[in-house]
Amino acid sequence: MADTPTADQVVQAAQDLDNPSGFTRAQLAEKLGVKPMDLQDPVKEARQSGRLEKAGQNDEGKGLFRLSSS
Secondary structure (H helix, E strand, O other): OOOOOOHHHHHHHHHHHOOOOOEOHHHHHHHHOOOHHHHHHHHHHHHHOOOEEEEEEOOOOOEEEEEOOO
16 A cells, blocks of 8 residues: 555554554554554544544553544
């Protein structure tokens, strides 16, 4: 996938990861075949729309996200 993913594609990838404890942008990027930097805007859009939420940080200090429960 050469283009920047949409927020919908990011949410779908998050659902496919099926990790209730959370996932990083890097894990989403790997799933979508892009660089983590390419996900900054789509992840932000998904968070603002209430589909993703920040879940803290992992042991490496990377941000963790999860699907919103709403």
